Amino acid sequence: MTYHANARQAAEEENAQAVLQTITFLRNAAVLLCHRTFRSWFKNDKARFECSGSALASKLRKDLMFQVNQAMPSDHAGADDFEKFDALAVLCTTQADLLAVKSQQTKAKGKQGMTLPRSRLDAEKAIYSFLSDCNWFALKRTNNLPGEFYVWNALSSIITYVRSRDTLANGTGNNAFDTMLSGLDENYLVSGYPHDLLCHDAATVRSGEAPYAIMLNPDYCSTYAVSSESEMVGHANLIAIRLQHSEVAA
Structure with a gap:
């Protein structure tokens, strides 16, 4: 009791x-x-x-x-x-x-x-x-x-x-993420959902728990995070920003 x-x-x-x-x-x-x-x-x-x-x-x-x-x-x-x-x-x-x-x-x-x-x-x-x-x-x-x-x-x-x-x-504290942001075009951001990147993805990065990579739609701003290289398979049409290895791959 x-x-x-x-x-x-x-x-x-x-x-x-x-x-x-x-x-x-x-x-x-x-x-x-x-x-x-x-x-x-x-x-x-x-x-x-x-x-x-x-x-x-x-x-x-x-x-x-x-x-x-x-x-x-x-x-x-x-x-x-x-x-x-x-x-x-x-x-x-x-x-x-x-x-x-x-x-x-x-x-x-x-x-x-x-x-x-x-x-x-x-x-x-x-x-x-x-x-x-x-x-x-x-x-x-x-x-x-x-x-x-x-x-x-x-x-x-x-x-x-x-x-x-x-x-x-x-800055977010992640060089790969900030470098990616610096290379984006304004038209790309306004054509889609800029808060995906600027708010939600950035908040995850700032928390110290950055995903393995962020996948970007090349046509308009829309993203989703992946936790491993294997999750990127089959998405050659997307742009992969590897946050844990400070490299960018298309």
């Missing part, structure tokens, strides 16, 4: 901690979305690759705002991006409050005074640290709060966007 009681208590404490982290995340996200430094960064298209021009920047923003729009009230149909961020910030705060009440953590507080460094470079690092490095799967969703799905869907898309921007601005 003691074992089961202790296990139950540990599970309850773990759940309570996850809920508290989620409330904190939602409230901090609300602050960040309204922050002028975040908005200045959002408008800045600066990147380290020639393939990242205005067309790619527009594509990434368009994909993001399509998902943010799904969470918007009907009266925000004609609002600009920042007005929609304002509305999403309110929705994040509402979700945090609802979750606090539902979980009986009414005194839970996020970093209400969350600030970003004055230095532009330090501020960008803080944005990447908060969103790009976010442990998304540790956050708690109840799946039954009003409007919850659309808010989390919008936040997921913001994280995807920020991770892609992170890749365009900063």
